[in-house]
Amino acid sequence: xYIDLSKEELGALKxxxxxxxxxxxxxxxxxxxxxxxxxxEQLALSDSMLNMDLGDYKSESGFDCRNYGLPDGIDEAxxxxxxxxxxxxxxxxxxxxxSLSLIYDIVTWAKCFGVSEKDxxxxxxxxxxxxxxxxxxxxxxxxxxxxxxLCIPLSRSGPDMNLxxxxxxxxxxxxxxxxxxxxxxxxxxxxxxxxxxRLSAMKTAAEDFRIFWDNAYCVHxxxxxxxxxxxxxxxCKKAGNPDRAYVFASTSKxxxxxxGICALASSAANINYIRKQISVQTICFDKxxxxxxxxxxxxxxxxxxxxKKHRKIIEPKFNLVCGILERELxxxxxxxxxxxxxxxxxxxxxxxxxxxxxxxxxxxxxxxLTGAGATFPYxxxxxxKNIRIAPTFPPExxxxxxxxxxxxxxxxxxxxxxxx
Amino acid sequence: xYIDLSKEELGALKxxxxxxxxxxxxxxxxxxxxxxxxxxEQLALSDSMLNMDLGDYKSESGFDCRNYGLPDGIDEAxxxxxxxxxxxxxxxxxxxxxSLSLIYDIVTWAKCFGVSEKDxxxxxxxxxxxxxxxxxxxxxxxxxxxxxxLCIPLSRSGPDMNLxxxxxxxxxxxxxxxxxxxxxxxxxxxxxxxxxxRLSAMKTAAEDFRIFWDNAYCVHxxxxxxxxxxxxxxxCKKAGNPDRAYVFASTSKxxxxxxGICALASSAANINYIRKQISVQTICFDKxxxxxxxxxxxxxxxxxxxxKKHRKIIEPKFNLVCGILERELxxxxxxxxxxxxxxxxxxxxxxxxxxxxxxxxxxxxxxxLTGAGATFPYxxxxxxKNIRIAPTFPPExxxxxxxxxxxxxxxxxxxxxxxx
Numbered sequence: 158x159y160i161d162l163s164k165e166e167l168g169a170l171k172x173x174x175x176x177x178x179x180x181x182x183x184x185x186x187x188x189x190x191x192x193x194x195x196x197x198e199q200l201a202l203s204d205s206m207l208n209m210d211l212g213d214y215k216s217e218s219g220f221d222c223r224n225y226g227l228p229d230g231i232d233e234a235x236x237x238x239x240x241x242x243x244x245x246x247x248x249x250x251x252x253x254x255x256s257l258s259l260i261y262d263i264v265t266w267a268k269c270f271g272v273s274e275k276d277x278x279x280x281x282x283x284x285x286x287x288x289x290x291x292x293x294x295x296x297x298x299x300x301x302x303x304x305x306x307l308c309i310p311l312s313r314s315g316p317d318m319n320l321x322x323x324x325x326x327x328x329x330x331x332x333x334x335x336x337x338x339x340x341x342x343x344x345x346x347x348x349x350x351x352x353x354x355r356l357s358a359m360k361t362a363a364e365d366f367r368i369f370w371d372n373a374y375c376v377h378x379x380x381x382x383x384x385x386x387x388x389x390x391x392x393c394k395k396a397g398n399p400d401r402a403y404v405f406a407s408t409s410k411x412x413x414x415x416x417g418i419c420a421l422a423s424s425a426a427n428i429n430y431i432r433k434q435i436s437v438q439t440i441c442f443d444k445x446x447x448x449x450x451x452x453x454x455x456x457x458x459x460x461x462x463x464x465k466k467h468r469k470i471i472e473p474k475f476n477l478v479c480g481i482l483e484r485e486l487x488x489x490x491x492x493x494x495x496x497x498x499x500x501x502x503x504x505x506x507x508x509x510x511x512x513x514x515x516x517x518x519x520x521x522x523x524x525x526l527t528g529a530g531a532t533f534p535y536x537x538x539x540x541x542k543n544i545r546i547a548p549t550f551p552p553e554x555x556x557x558x559x560x561x562x563x564x565x566x567x568x569x570x571x572x573x574x575x576x577x
Numbered sequence: 578x579y580i581d582l583s584k585e586e587l588g589a590l591k592x593x594x595x596x597x598x599x600x601x602x603x604x605x606x607x608x609x610x611x612x613x614x615x616x617x618e619q620l621a622l623s624d625s626m627l628n629m630d631l632g633d634y635k636s637e638s639g640f641d642c643r644n645y646g647l648p649d650g651i652d653e654a655x656x657x658x659x660x661x662x663x664x665x666x667x668x669x670x671x672x673x674x675x676s677l678s679l680i681y682d683i684v685t686w687a688k689c690f691g692v693s694e695k696d697x698x699x700x701x702x703x704x705x706x707x708x709x710x711x712x713x714x715x716x717x718x719x720x721x722x723x724x725x726x727l728c729i730p731l732s733r734s735g736p737d738m739n740l741x742x743x744x745x746x747x748x749x750x751x752x753x754x755x756x757x758x759x760x761x762x763x764x765x766x767x768x769x770x771x772x773x774x775r776l777s778a779m780k781t782a783a784e785d786f787r788i789f790w791d792n793a794y795c796v797h798x799x800x801x802x803x804x805x806x807x808x809x810x811x812x813c814k815k816a817g818n819p820d821r822a823y824v825f826a827s828t829s830k831x832x833x834x835x836x837g838i839c840a841l842a843s844s845a846a847n848i849n850y851i852r853k854q855i856s857v858q859t860i861c862f863d864k865x866x867x868x869x870x871x872x873x874x875x876x877x878x879x880x881x882x883x884x885k886k887h888r889k890i891i892e893p894k895f896n897l898v899c900g901i902l903e904r905e906l907x908x909x910x911x912x913x914x915x916x917x918x919x920x921x922x923x924x925x926x927x928x929x930x931x932x933x934x935x936x937x938x939x940x941x942x943x944x945x946l947t948g949a950g951a952t953f954p955y956x957x958x959x960x961x962k963n964i965r966i967a968p969t970f971p972p973e974x975x976x977x978x979x980x981x982x983x984x985x986x987x988x989x990x991x992x993x994x995x996x997x
Binding site: 197 | 617681859860
C-alpha cells in the first residue's frame with residue numbers, strides 16, 4: 158500500500174514509476190477512450206437494419222412514412238418504447254435521433270415558457286439537483302441556461318435522499334433533478350425502490366418541480382440477474398404527482414449511435430403539452446428510421462434479445478478493465494471502482510488530487526480519457542479523484558494497452574500526490 | 578364579371594350557385610390539400626435510396642457513420658449543400674431532418690443567448706419583418722417566442738424594400754426578417770438582384786439584425802428557364818455585413834418529407850458559434866442518412882437531375898389548377914393568381930372578405946385547404962382574401978374534383994360578399 162510508505166520509499170518508488178511510464182509513453186500509442194461509443198462489432202449487429210425491406214413504407218395505420226406528418230411518431234414504434242418504459246402509448250412521444258436533444262428541448266421550454274400551460278418560465282434563480290458523479294452532457298445543458306447545479310452525493314442505492322428531500326422542500330427555486338437512474342453514468346448504480354418512491358412522493362417547494370430521468374441504459378445489462386428499476390411514471394402517479402417525471406430512452410446504444418430513435422415518457426398531460434411544443438419546431442421526425450427499427454426488432458422482446466448480443470461483445474471488455482485494475486492497483490491501495498452490472502462505464506476513484514494528473518499523463522502517452530472533472534457540474538470534482546473509463550469502443554488488445562498506461566499513470570500520479 | 582352585376586342579378590345568381598355547390602357537396606369527397614406534401618410518385622423517385630449499399634458505412638474521411646461524432650455532418654454531404662447554396666464548406670453545417678428545426682433553434686438561441694458571443698439575447702420588444710403572404714410555420718415560431726411580426730407587402734421583386742429599409746433603420750428592436758426568397762411560399766416570387774443587394778447592404782439600427790433566408794425551393798423549378806437568386810451570403814460579405822444572413826435548405830421536398838437532411842449556410846463566424854450551440858444539444862445528427870443521400874446523388878448535379886423528374890410529375894398538376902382557375906373564375910373577375918415558375922404553391926387572392934368563407938365551404942364539401950389567414954402573421958389576413966393552394970399531393974383526378982369544388986365555393990362566397 159502506497160500510503161504506508163515513507164517519504165524516502167515514495168521518492169525512490171517515484172523514480173521507478175517515472176521510468177515505467179516513460180517506457181509506456183515511448184510506445185507511441187494513439188487510443189481514444191473519451192466517450193462511451195459502441196465498437197464496430199456492436200454496430201455490425203444492426204447492419205441489416207440499413208437495408209431492410211420496408212414494404213410499402215406505410216405504418217400499420219396506413220400512413221406513408223416517407224411523407225410529412227405524425228409528429229408523435231408511428232404507433233408501432235411507440236409501442237416498443239412504451240413496453241420498454243412500461244407506460245401507455247398516450248404517455249409517450251417519439252423524438253429524433255437523440256434523447257439528449259429532447260432533454261435540451263424540455264429545459265429550453267422550461268426556461269422560455271414554463272413546464273406546463275399554467276406554469277411560469279423557470280426563473281434566473283433556478284437550481285437543479287445533480288447526483289454526482291453524473292453525465293457531463295446533462296451538466297453542459299444546465300450550465301448553458303445558467304441553471305445552478307447542486308451536487309448530491311450518489312451511493313449504490315441512489316442520491317442522498319435526505320439531502321434531496323431537504324433541498325426540494327426548503328427552496329422553491331430547486332426546480333428539478335437530473336439523473337441516470339439505472340446503471341448510472343458513470344458508476345453503474347441502479348436506484349433502489351425506496352429512492353424511486355421517495356423521489357416520486359417527496360414534497361417540493363416548487364410546484365413545477367421535474368425529474369429528468371435519463372433511462373439510457375434500461376436494457377443494457379451485463380449480468381445474468383439484471384437490476385430492476387421501479388417505474389417512476391406510475392410511482393409519481395400513485396403519489397399524486399403525475400406530472401413530475403420525464404423519462405428518456407433511445408436506441409443510440411442499441412442500434413446506431415446517432416442513427417437511432419428516441420422517446421420520452423411522461424404523464425399524458427405533459428405529453429400533450431410537449432406535443433404542442435414540438436409541433437412549433439418541426440413537422441415530424443424521421444418516420445422511416447422508426448419504421449426501420451420496427452421492422453428490425455418486431456417488438457420489445459426483439460430488443461431484449463438483441464441486447465444479449467451486445468453483452469456478449471462488451472462484457473469481456475469490462476472484465477478485462479476490472480481485472481487489470483484489480484491486478485495493478487488494488488494491491489497498492491490506489492483507488493476503488495465498481496464492476497458494473499450494466500451500462501457503459503467504469504467509474505474509477507483514485508487518491509484525492511490525482512485525477513487531472515492521471516488524465517494528463519495518459520494523454521501524453523497517447524490515451525485520451527474523458528476529462529477529469531467531467532463527471533461533476535462545472536467540470537469541478539472537489540476531490541479531483543473521479544475518472545470515467547469507457548471500455549466499449551477499443552478492441553481488447555488496445556484496451557489492454559490503454560489500461561496498462563492508465564495504471565502506470567495512476568501509480569505515478571499517486572506517488573506524486575502522496576509526496577506533495 | 579360579378580362586380581358588374583346588380584343586386585337582383587347577384588341574388589338570382591347566388592341561388593344558382595348554392596344549388597351548384599350543394600351538388601358538389603353531395604358527392605361526399607374527402608381530399609386534403611392543406612399542406613405542401615409530395616405525392617406518392619415523387620416519393621417513389623427516391624425509394625432506392627432506402628436500400629442503398631452503404632459500403633463500410635464510412636465517410637470519405639474514414640469516419641464510421643454508424644457511430645457518434647461529427648456534429649457538423651460528413652464532408653461529402655456538406656459539399657453537396659455547399660454547391661447548392663454556393664458557399665464554402667466552412668460556411669455550412671448540416672442539421673437533422675428539418676430546416677424548420679434549425680430556424681427554431683436559431684430563434685431560441687437569439688432569444689436565450691444572443692446571435693453571437695458578443696450580442697445580448699433578443700429582448701422582449703424584438704420585432705421581425707415578415708413579407709406577406711408568407712409561410713405559416715415561420716410565423717408560428719416567432720409568435721411562440723412573443724416576437725412581434727411586422728407585415729411587409731411582397732411583390733414580384735420581393736418585399737417592399739423602402740418599407741424594410743425604413744423600419745430597420747429607425748427601430749433598433751427590428752432584429753430580423755424571415756422569408757422564402759426563391760419561389761416564395763405561397764406566391765412563387767423570386768427576389769430580384771436589387772432586393773437581395775438592398776437587404777444585404779441596408780443600414781440596420783440593430784447591430785444583431787439577421788436575415789432568415791429559407792431557401793427551401795432553390796432547386797424546385799417548374800420551367801425551362803429557372804429563376805435565379807443572388808447569393809445573399811456573398812452579397813452580405815461584399816456589403817460589409819458578413820454575419821447578417823442565415824440560409825436554410827433541405828432535401829425534404831427532394832427525397833423524403835421528414836426523412837431528408839438539412840443544412841444551414843452563413844458566415845464562418847456564425848457557423849462557429851452555431852456549432853458550439855449545437856454541441857450542447859446533441860452529439861451528432863444522423864450521419865447514416867447523410868451517407869445515404871451522398872450515395873444516392875453523388876453530387877449536386879445529381880440533385881439537379883433528380884429535380885427534373887419531380888418537375889415532370891408535378892408541373893401537370895400546377896397546369897391543371899391554373900387551367901381550372903382560368904376557365905372557372907377568370908371570366909367572372911373572381912380573384913387573381915400566379916402560375917409559379919417553381920416552388921410548391923399557387924397563391925390565390927379572391928375578392929376581399931371571401932377567403933375564410935371559401936375555406937369553410939370547401940371543408941364542408943370535403944376539401945381541406947390551408948386555413949384562410951395562415952399565410953399572414955397571427956393568422957390575420959387583413960383583407961381576408963389569400964388562400965394557399967397546394968397542388969402536389971392529390972392525384973390529378975382528385976385535384977380536378979377539389980378545384981371544381983374550390984371554384985364553386987369561390988363563386989358562391991364572392992356572390993355572398995358582393996351582396997353583403
